[in-house]
Amino acid sequence: MSGDSGKKSIPYTVPIGPVHPALKEPVMFTFQMEGEVVKSVDFAPGNTHRGIEWMGMRRNPVQIVHLTDRICGICGIVHSLSFARAVEQIAEIEVPPRADYIRTIMHELERIQSHLLWAGVAAHELGFDSLFYLAWRVREQSMDLIENITGNRVNYAIVQIGGVRRDISTDQIPLVEQGLAYYRGLLGQMKNVFLNDSTIRMRCRDHGLLSYRDAQLLCTIGPTARASGVAMDVRHDYPYCAYGDLDVHPVLPPQESGGPKGDVYDRIIVRLLEIAQSIDIIQQCLDTMPAGEILWEKKMPKLLMTLKKARGEAIGRVEAPRGECMHYVRMDGNDAPATWKVKASSYSNLMSWIPMLKGEQLADIPIIVASIDPCMSCTDRVAVIQDGSAGFLKKDDLTRLSQKKTLRLMQCR
């Protein structure tokens, strides 16, 4: 072994996982490290593979809608919405406009609660536990609204093929507007806390960089791509539900904060500004919602007969809080679809971890991995093999490393 340990850094391998920042699944990471710096990263998903597409090819579309609700618990409505839209295109079912508006409102409410969830998780990874609790407390308001409209906090089960199952009555509208007013009042404070805090800026600025070209080549989507300057947003480019009537622009990091650089700080800005955008969209929808029916066909047997006769293929595509969520469905006259392909939004964003994590330090791994918003931060364990001896770092230790770095940066200012 070397006497001058400061000069020579011995490369070693760090496996992390599999229970880790899960998106659809816990992911297994393997980092090649040299000293404190990551040289290369490899990841292996597959721990939550439940065979959903195979199960879907044995059920009829109405049953599949209930299955799609549970592909991911955080993205509550996006999978059901994409699937229902694909099937409606095949069977040429026309959705009543009121149902489109209700779907849009639920879609935006889900976006608000998902971004607040992520804000709390990101704060926890940085060491701001009080911000974590605050963000999740604030999120409870939107969960109350969602529960008021759909009946449940998670797994809304509001989408049915041909419309929505529940309506927003006139005495629910003041409650929704009250919730929106609460968020409008809070948004200024949240922006202040997240963006003007010098520690967050120190930890997040210029870390986890993803260039514009990399974002295009690796097919990143959603806020991760928008933070790198790629102006893509399905609501703006490929309108669905009520977005054809509204004016939605992709949210890019504004010029006041230096324009899009593609680091973790930009991703925080984009998500906070999207919360503000969602509040405006919900207000517009409530103001201009047309009256009318909410379901194309209320009688289930008639709906199932129509779906059984449908033939063709279609793509249903929506903008989930994490990016584009797409379902491809092909039906050929049987009960069950012949082919069903699900592309969840984090599926496309996974590859962007590789350029983002190169050259970063071990203590920055939690925040960078969480910055593309994989579905949930679960427990992870890190095995560090150094000089032949194996030690186990648990999630507490990894997060503590990240939190200690924050303290170090704060002290030497």
Add this chain to the structure above:
Amino acid sequence: MSETPHRTPQEIIDLYRTEFGAGVLDATITERGEGVHKTKAYNIWIRLDKDLLRPAIKKLMDIRFPHFAVIAGSDLGDEIELLYILSIFYGTKFGEYMVTLAIRLKKTDLSVPTITDLIPGALLSEREKQEFLGITVTGIPDGRRLFLPDDFPQGVYPWRKDETGIKPEMVRELWAVNRPRDRPVPPVPEKKPAPEEPAAQGTQKTPGGAAE
């Protein structure tokens, strides 16, 4: 670098037909409008010869750099159809099109060239097709299994509908595990006769109700 001009869906299909001629087996445009104004969104479906896959993707990249979504695969009996789903002209208001390039592979020759040198983000999708449909992607930089566990039997491809698909004994019915079979059937409540309706049979009352 100047941006190439926005084109209509028919122009894109014409560009493909002029370049590839008889290789384009079929091309259709579908559209969908939702909401009150029914603003249209367009999808382009192009069915191609198997060898034209890479030139077709290069052609799309010449028109404007596309966004690659996913590869969908379908078992059609003695052929496997691969659909490369991309989207072009993202960033233009109401102007993005989904372009699907479909190729068919005979089950006797299931090999397709990789597109990861053109679009590196397609790697995960190609790995997934290899393990779920049993095709071989030639030139893939990393051909390991993606979602299935490592001890999953080789030669079993979950999405196939022939004898290499999932066999019934591999399926585990979780609800039936340890389910007691000696309980009596619960009693079915008697159906009350429906009250006389003088008005014509309209829609039945459903939970949720219509708009007030």
Add this chain to the structure above:
Amino acid sequence: MKLTKSFNRSLWVFHLNTGSCNGCEIEIVATVTPRYDPERFGMKLVGSPKHADVLLVTGPVTKKMAPRVRRVYEQVPDPKLVMCIGTCGQSGGVFYDSYNLDGPIDQVLPVDVYVPGCPPRPEAIIFGVVKALEKLERLEAAQ
């Protein structure tokens, strides 16, 4: 309700995801937030199985995760409790017929308390923890 001596007024909880959809996960994390605040009962979410008293398991067990679940269970020191949260772990829920699942959780681990729901509300999870404490009391009294 008296808290048992070996737990000394607190119950530390480790959460293990065996392949669930994350719905139960967000409800578990929502349970520790200020609105429901189980820290007044002494319940805390820890990051390592070696510090835990109760194991909260969610999800239907995928084949890849089954050996890891057993390993984590062996690392939790005695006395311990296993709580199964959510319907997937109890009867499969919507995933009732799949080729990649190893069955309900009680085929892999011995479960003490079941909290059904898809996902169960935070109030239901707290109720489940209270039931778990009562069960521990009964076990201690029986010894």
